[in-house]
Amino acid sequence: MHSAFGGFTAVPGIAAAHQPAALSGTAWRRRYQVSLLASDSVLIVGVLLLAVNVLTLHAGIETLTDVLGLGGTMAVGWLTMMSLFRTRDARLVGTGAGEYKKVIRASSATFAAAAVAVVLLDLEHFRGLLVLALPSGTLLLLSSRWLWRQWLVHQSRLGHYLSKVVVVGRPTDVRYVAAQLAKNSGAAYTVVGAVYEGRTNPAALQTGDRVVPVISGLRKIEDFVALTGADAVIVAGHLRKGSSYIRELGWRLEGSSTELVLASALTNVAGPRITMRPVEGLPLMHVELPHFTGGRHVLKRAMDIVLSATALVVLAPLFLVLSVAIRLDSPGPAFFVQERAGKDSAVFRMVKFRSMVTTAEDELELLKEQNEGSGVLFKMRDDPRVTRIGRIIRKYSLDELPQFWNVLRGDMSLVGPRPPLVSEVSGYEEHTHRRLLIKPGLTGLWQVSGRSDLDWEESIRLDLYYVENWSVAGDLIIMWRTFKVMLQPVGAY
Template identity: 85%
Template sequence: MTQMQSSPGRFATVPRTTAASRSIATSGTAWRRRYQVSLMATDSVLILGILLLTVNVLTLDDSSRRLTEVLLLGGVIAAGWVTAMSLFRTRDSRIVGTGAGEYKKVVRASLATFAAAAVVVALLDLDHFRSLLVLALPSGTALLLSSRWLWRQWLLHQSHLGHYLSKVVVVGQPADVRYVAAQLAKKSGAAYTVVGAVYEGRSNPAALHTGERIVPVVSGLRKIEDFVAYTGADAVIVAGHLHKGSSYIRELGWRLEESSTELVLASALTNVAGPRITMRPVEGLPLMHVELPQFTGGRHILKRALDIVVSATALLILAPVFLVLVIAIRRDTPGNAFFAQERAGKNSAVFRMFKFRSMVVTAEDELEVLRERNQGNGVLFKLRDDPRVTRIGRIIRKYSLDELPQFWNVLRGEMSLVGPRPPLVSEVSGYEEHTHRRLLIKPGLTGLWQVSGRSDLDWEESVRLDLYYVENWSVTGDLIIIWRTFKVMLKPVGAY
């Protein structure tokens, strides 16, 4: 066990890290600035390059005068685009390398740039410049997103080597500290690594396991800044509520300023309402404003349009695959190649969800015999070596091919491409009150639950992910989840 010694700034022997742990290279402000400069340089080169290429294509047979005009407009758009990437904070250290937020800001900056350019073209009646906007916007945005994805892969690789990570100390009640540390170890990606923890109160601290590492833990809040200096942390994360109250957090922030250490507050509210939270200072009083979730409106119309186009296209393109799977399933075991099951949809409306049959036809009758061997999360029945699964069934379940017929449910409007997991009717009857919020929108063919571990998730985490999606979804977020689904299909996790 690790405890603070009486002399300030001195600590007892810290448990050594496991053999699997790696040294953590210099992190914090220095590497973030270098990374931001690299992103800025890449963005600028790509924006300038795509506009020059577009101008060259559009003016191959035009006069030198028009070429000059198009080059001038292209230069103005390039400057505006680069500026928008900064104004929309696409390189903010709080979002780079952490997922969807970065990509959303890139898309918004690009759309804002070309919306402004389109207004200028319309007002000045520059009809011959519209082709420039039509070509440059999608190609440039795609290049920028691809660039950010490649940078993110590099950053993730570096983080696995212990490089380019912000080192943090987590402060709070033991249960809150352990939860935050576990979430950071699992899901922060190329962002944070926990190097220490401080428990409020006089509890006997034990070493804290975060992934493959063991970090020191101390008790008491009196000398946090000394512990921060000892661990070399760049930030302090306050997990949950502290009994000492907000005045202590304010004073802690002042003390941490001397070492340029960031102070981060982890609120339980952000588990569900994160993107809808904004800070609104009123006469020096910082108010946390939580916007109401939207369950109808224009965004949902756009979501439905995307569902129709993608599902209809997928059914046409995948028709040969469907035929092959039908033949393989029928030849493997007797029975229908398709399996239909009643599920609860939006507002608890019951519908028949279709899948390729991956089990023997008597699977439903044999369920009660196997229920006591359940390896799922308690609410959902899962068995890693379920004897009811057929030989072909194991293959199609591993790669989620059994879910493909649900494109028909999406086309019919009973499901969406992305959404919460479609529950059984029997599950809904046992829901707690807040869990029913999963049914406020259509269930999805894929979703956060599928790209975050599927059957490996416990029930509480599955519910948290679904509620988070229901209240905070966006079209851009859906596209990112669809992309991540393709990756999970190639490298399955939690599929059995």
């Protein structure tokens, strides 16, 4: 039985400060939050002081007191907004785009309020403060958060700054959640044990490059938690004992101040659109409908046009060099044009640098028995049709660069699902067609998460997750991760 759980929801009122000898998940998160607060304060005060110095050179020294007063007020307001928008929320640190989105929203709210004050009070000399501080301050805050995250990820690889968790549920569900945590949790969780529901013959569980102990039965969970030193218990999927047992488990864990976390299959696709709305003590999980049109898509298209046009101009010399190299390496044109399925299954002609011999499509039938791809995809690590220069440009994804032209034309977007072959679409299951609800992308979650090393189900899961939950901030993060993947290729062949 296949199980898929993509998100975790902490149960309110159960978590508390943990006091083991080693630094617990709660303790390190608090220390990390204090560090974030300190760096945010230094950056905000610093950028406003710099803006004040620039302004006084032009506005005259007599305005210095007023400018300093407004700058100080803005610093306090900015830091307050950073707290109100929960930019240092312990559930966000180290993973996902949520942290960056909250920083952007807090900064935007700060300067919206400041702009209203400047207009209403007719503070002519202070408009420059907004113009100077808004973009530079927000960029510095985002850069700081990224640097902190890199440090946190590095620490997690050394086994530091991790919340130790025990995963509870049916064996299939436990193994899936443990595997996802080992692969995707970043600086969040490390599995230290597992509890299988029911009477089974437990064996040690392999999670990443570690082996953790397993027990069966739900009666002694709190003892097992104490033995492993876990900070949290993750309930994977639905337990046969039902919700009443989960409530009782929360009560039993209160004595050890251990956090209780629920892994839901629903959040695998709908995570960012889920909100909890309690009604008279009844916690309702509300899932917002995805939107495939509207203002955000207009902004996405505007970003596509500006960035793709800029890329085509900047990369023109590289295009020339690669075109010459490809033609000298093997007979045939420098570019390869292929029909792909776009939004709503509309067929378009996608442009790539040619990385194979010109007879590649004719030779495909002879190689199908050696297919190493998954699902309807054909992939071979040592495909004999790939040319010498082709192996280089495929490894570093340089063969994809001409797709900036498709983005400019509107056939594709900078970020989106992988553009499928028309023949692939005919083999899709019903739900897989949802990946065609938006334009395919030059890059996407599939490319930055392993590419050809992913199995078919995982590739589709990532595409569907993106289709229903994309955001502008998320797109920017994927673009940044794409640069890293190009420099350190994974699954590119």
